[in-house]
Amino acid sequence: MEMEDIYDSIRTFQAQLVPGLLQTPKYGRAVTVASRAWQTAEEIEQFIQVRLARQERLTGEGQLELWAVLAEGVLRQRVGGPTVMRDQLEHLATMAEQPNITVQVLPFSRGAHSGMFGPYLLMSFPQVSAQDLVLTETPTGNIWTEGESEVVAYRGLFDDARASALPPKESLTLIRRIAKEHRP
Template identity: 55%
Template structure:
């Protein structure tokens, strides 16, 4: 894909999300960066760096900006303050995932951080069940097969991280997850028949959750645009915040943040979800494969 340059390690993605919202609020208030800089007693460059996600936003500055922009809704103030804290923690290398730094790549830590701030996940997977819906045994079998970690304790740490991530599905403000799977992902015998049967059972139960949608693209659909590989689209609470796309491969992960790239994958997503079976038909297929095997 061509267009704006993708980011391979978006340590400032959360900062950019916050900056985008602050820029929108400033423009809505009819203020220039020069005016804001005077009010905050700083340079125009600092305001620009904040809006581009390149500089952290201190609590007093955020409070002053929101007051200047006429944003008095407490819920909005609290959400942006939490977003700023999360972005600043990433810059300082903190967060619960930092406890597992020995087994997590930088891009995976970035992904976990973004997932924590996201309101929705849309993903197409061609070969495996996505991490948020994996059982421990299935996740363990994938981790062993990946051959990146040899020590049992490292493998268990990686599996633990995946299970902790799943807490977002049952949190007070649960993550909305929409999964489209190629039929092959249901039939690949990861971990053997018993592990796979338990995984399909878990997938079927997860599909009954109000915030989880599961669809399957059956083999009979034939060729479709998403066959080039799996992807994840993260969405965020604010309408002004940009979606982010993650592409994963054995040599590493790539983030796409440019408008053209993201729109292209949104188009792929719309195409594949319309070609997939309905959630009800998908559940019937999952249960059929679980009962009668591949």
């Protein structure tokens, strides 16, 4: 059983790239190739197919709630070239219109913020008694955090990030505007 099968919401802060659950195949492929974590075309393709299968939790039965706060650099980093980036941002905007998905952008103009130390995913489970988990992805593997005090600290970091970010509608406008800037 995959983790996606048991948790019901994710809150994530991303400083450098679009969250995997919102990536297009071409964007995901460009990120995967650049990471050097996968060596062969077969390994890369397998990773992309697993990612696409996981994305079904956003649209299928028992939809996952996703709240993503993205640093503005995520929208401006040209991953895969201008066409790939434009298509990715258009996809991000489309997904952000879904009722179970919230996307906010933390603009450069906000200055220093609590998310500057790196990205993370905060996962919640439907059982009231279940403790949230935090996932930090690194180039050499994943770090899981489940201690109550650490999880509470990450909740606070996420609340700070979303309070500093643009509201969802303004974020959507910015995403669409930057998508137009990524013309080949």
